[in-house]
Amino acid sequence: MKQIQWDLAILSHEGIARDTFRLKLAAPMLEEMPKPGTFFNLTVPDQRFLLKRPISVFAVDHARKEISFIYKIMGEGTKALSDLRAGDTIRVIGPLGNGFPIQDDAHKVLLIGGGVGVPPLYELGCRLKEAGKEVITVLGFRDQSSVFCEAEFRSLGQTVICTDDGSYGFHGLVTQAIEEHGIEFDVLYACGPRLMLKAVDLKYRDHKTGYLSFEERMACGIGACYGCMTETREGLKRVCKDGPVFRLGEAVYHD
Missing domain, CATH: 3.40.50.80 (Nucleotide-binding domain of ferredoxin-NADP reductase (FNR) module)
Structure with missing residues (x-):
């Protein structure tokens, strides 16, 4: 899948454990499924934070064109990220990195x-x-x-x-x-x-x-x-x- 930058709509954003959130985005640009283990850089919606946050792909729903991430609040940047709500948009870059290979001979x-x-x-x-x-x-x-x-x-x-x-x-x-x-x-x-x-x-x-x-x-x-x-x-x-x-x-x- 080609790496590129998008502004994606947030479909849902919910806490699922202590300081841990699941973020689901509409991803109409998905032409193929990102490889498991790859990640996206997510832009923190606060000008104090210049660096993006790398977050691994949790799940991909190719039929619905949706992609989900799970992350934990580790500092002020991810705390600001957690303040986003459904209906907001977020800028993402990816997929990045090399993911997990599927070994065919494994049972x-x-x-x-x-x-x-x-x-x-x-x-x-x-x-x-x-x-x-x-x-x-x-x-x-x-x-x-x-x-x-x-x-x-x-x-x-x-x-x-x-x-x-x-x-x-x-x-x-x-x-x-x-x-x-x-x-x-x-x-x-x-x-x-x-x-x-x-x-x-x-x-x-x-x-x-x-x-x-x-x-x-x-x-x-x-x-x-x-x-x-x-x-x-x-x-x-x-x-x-x-x-x-x-x-x-x-x-x-x-x-």
């Missing part, structure tokens, strides 16, 4: 998400299920008030919810939940905090195939400013342009 697929890394996995799960894959999902949140979209992921297949404080679901880390539930899989896809991705990567890189989507602070979002570099075995790469999705075992981590 059982594991999705691993943490916090605001959960949203891009849903559209991916929908595409995987449409392709006839068995989809298993393990999602980690801080506490019960932070959990969102559980029903949507359960519609795709077996889903395990984890919380750090044990207030809901499995008490512990996503890697612990995978072991406790005896989950087997052919390919994994993960998105979430760097510490979670590191744990997943180091645990499975030597004997599994998988892909990790990295969260990173971005400036331009198009690879021009080199402000979101990450170290890989092949050298420094731009998360916004070369990623945000990297192969399992590709990233280099430092304590």
Whole structure:
């Protein structure tokens, strides 16, 4: 799908968990579906904020020409974004980045998400299920008030919810939940905090195939400013342009 800029109408904008919002936009320009794992740069409706906010695609309804995003208030910029209402318009640029590849030879697929890394996995799960894959999902949140979209992921297949404080679901880390539930899989896809991705990567890189989507602070979002570099075995790469999705075992981590 060609990258371009649009002013899109907001169809709905609602809180779905603590400080977490779902934004649905009319997208009449959709000629093809953005690849799961790609993102759009959204303009904050306040002249104090020059930089756009990169937000991953949550879901795409191609028949209705609608696209949805889920984001968490992380600062003043996303707080200003949350003040928009249905009927307003917002300027977006995208799709940006390289998304998740669909591996044809995989039969059982594991999705691993943490916090605001959960949203891009849903559209991916929908595409995987449409392709006839068995989809298993393990999602980690801080506490019960932070959990969102559980029903949507359960519609795709077996889903395990984890919380750090044990207030809901499995008490512990996503890697612990995978072991406790005896989950087997052919390919994994993960998105979430760097510490979670590191744990997943180091645990499975030597004997599994998988892909990790990295969260990173971005400036331009198009690879021009080199402000979101990450170290890989092949050298420094731009998360916004070369990623945000990297192969399992590709990233280099430092304590």
